[in-house]
Amino acid sequence: MKYDSKHAQPQTVKTPCLVVGIFERNRGDHNLDALDEASSGALRRILKKGDFQGRCGETLMLYTVEGLAAGRLLLLGLGKQRDLTARSYGEAMGKAIKLLQEANVGRLAIALPDTGDSYHMVREAIIAAESAIYRFDQCKSEAKEPRRPLTQATFITHDRRHLKRMQKACGHGLAIANGSQLAKDLGNLPGNVCTPTYLAEQARRLARGKRRLKVTVLEEKDMEKLGMGALLSVSRGSSQPAKLIVMEYKGGKPGSKPVALVGKGLTFDAGGISIKPAQAMDEMKYDMCGGASVFGTIAACLELELPINVVGVVPSSENLPDGNANKPGDIVTSMSGQTIEVLNTDAEGRLILCDALTYTERFEPAAVIDIATLTGACIVALGHHASGLLANNDHLAEELGRAGEAANDRVWQLPLWDDYQKQLDSNFADMANIGGRSAGTITAACFLSRFTKHFKWAHLDIAGTAWVSGNDKGATGRPVPLLTQFLMKRCKVID
Numbered sequence: 001m002k003y004d005s006k007h008a009q010p011q012t013v014k015t016p017c018l019v020v021g022i023f024e025r026n027r028g029d030h031n032l033d034a035l036d037e038a039s040s041g042a043l044r045r046i047l048k049k050g051d052f053q054g055r056c057g058e059t060l061m062l063y064t065v066e067g068l069a070a071g072r073l074l075l076l077g078l079g080k081q082r083d084l085t086a087r088s089y090g091e092a093m094g095k096a097i098k099l100l101q102e103a104n105v106g107r108l109a110i111a112l113p114d115t116g117d118s119y120h121m122v123r124e125a126i127i128a129a130e131s132a133i134y135r136f137d138q139c140k141s142e143a144k145e146p147r148r149p150l151t152q153a154t155f156i157t158h159d160r161r162h163l164k165r166m167q168k169a170c171g172h173g174l175a176i177a178n179g180s181q182l183a184k185d186l187g188n189l190p191g192n193v194c195t196p197t198y199l200a201e202q203a204r205r206l207a208r209g210k211r212r213l214k215v216t217v218l219e220e221k222d223m224e225k226l227g228m229g230a231l232l233s234v235s236r237g238s239s240q241p242a243k244l245i246v247m248e249y250k251g252g253k254p255g256s257k258p259v260a261l262v263g264k265g266l267t268f269d270a271g272g273i274s275i276k277p278a279q280a281m282d283e284m285k286y287d288m289c290g291g292a293s294v295f296g297t298i299a300a301c302l303e304l305e306l307p308i309n310v311v312g313v314v315p316s317s318e319n320l321p322d323g324n325a326n327k328p329g330d331i332v333t334s335m336s337g338q339t340i341e342v343l344n345t346d347a348e349g350r351l352i353l354c355d356a357l358t359y360t361e362r363f364e365p366a367a368v369i370d371i372a373t374l375t376g377a378c379i380v381a382l383g384h385h386a387s388g389l390l391a392n393n394d395h396l397a398e399e400l401g402r403a404g405e406a407a408n409d410r411v412w413q414l415p416l417w418d419d420y421q422k423q424l425d426s427n428f429a430d431m432a433n434i435g436g437r438s439a440g441t442i443t444a445a446c447f448l449s450r451f452t453k454h455f456k457w458a459h460l461d462i463a464g465t466a467w468v469s470g471n472d473k474g475a476t477g478r479p480v481p482l483l484t485q486f487l488m489k490r491c492k493v494i495d
């Protein structure tokens with residue numbers, strides 16, 4: 001959908017549908033007052049009937065209201081006025097857009113409330129709107145399209161001072177939404193389509209015609225020469241060759257140190273010899289959502305033309321049981337030279353990430369963030385609302401925390417104390433790849449920390465936030481909003 005903004009009085013806007021927010025107890029703002037006056041009090045009379053309470057996300061469609069230029073008027077509940085945030089406004093707008101997508105309107109205008117931060121409200125509304133109309137039907141024989149899908153939304157303000165920030169928000173919001181959609185698409189594809197080779201092809205496709213983006217794909221023979229024994233040990237059980245996908249976005253000054261994003265790209269994880277239970281194993285196609293978020297963030301950088309250098313590194317493989325697969329008790333040698341005893345072959349994400357992190361050193365990064373659906377323990381600790389955050393640098397962790405709050409894509413920091421490191425002790429190698437049942441998310445990060453001593457590093461465990469299960473099963477696109485916000489703030493595109 002296309003988005004724009006303009007200065008206008010709501011009652012004068014010609015549109016198939018005008019959306020106006022109403023607070024609980026029928027409290028409005030300039031928009032409600034102007035529309036009520038133009039309709040000779042019709043709106044207040046309708047509200048007094050009690051059919052509409054103004055609860056957050058509640059809707060009431062009105063047709064041909066006298067005195068208004070709009071063909072329809074959609075009243076949208078915003079909850080209590082004092083509780084309005086960009087997040088709650090986005091949630092409400094998402095419900096409205098889902099309704100209007102099936103309402104045969106095609107285009108709409110949205111009267112922005114007076115209260116709140118106009119930039120973040122517009123940005124969150126766009127991200128929520130795009131999420132509401134997102135459909136994944138690439139694998140269906142017949143895609144069921146809306147009769148008249150939404151094509152354009154215009155945000156209206158009566159206060160000209162907000163216009164510039166709203167226009168900026170339209171561009172930023174759409175870029176983040178598009179990046180999230182790419183991450184969703186990659187995550188939702190089945191494992192027999194989205195293989196490591198397919199991911200590599202998508203990276204090349206993303207770079208086609210883009211002078212700012214350079215893509216390099218390392219094959220297994222290249223990784224063997226580099227000594228990536230940990231990464232290659234995971235792919236041995238699969239007929240699909242592993243790939244190390246490197247995307248260099250060069251938007252900053254030549255020679256300036258890049259931010260590196262390292263995303264776990266397990267296109268299917270059956271657990272290897274330590275095989276997973278059959279129930280919900282189909283969802284293990286989502287084990288590459290960390291890598292997908294790197295793709296989505298690079299795509300957002302391209303769309304926004306961010307003035308910053310970013311390197312995206314995606315180690316990609318499958319983890320399947322086979323005669324050549326890792327066995328519990330095997331010892332592998334990582335690119336760093338450190339040896340690892342594989343006590344559980346289902347703790348494979350850290351094996352591919354550790355070699356990718358070592359490889360990332362060559363870019364002399366200003367900071368490194370890895371993103372991975374790494375541990376079920378993170379879901380036990382934080383549920384499905386916040387991603388886990390661990391870091392070897394407090395300032396970097398604080399940056400990510402603030403970015404998560406601003407982007408409504410929140411994280412929660414867990415400790416990375418040396419006390420936990422001893423859980424990885426091995427009698428036979430430099431370390432084991434698991435640290436026991438207790439503190440599983442922390443010991444997984446402790447493992448990765450042994451490969452990040454030469455740069456500032458943070459780890460995002462997105463096991464609980466990368467996808468949802470049940471009737472609404474699908475990838476969420478997180479943490480593309482968080483990562484894009486972080487990069488935009490770093491290069492001072494936003495305050």
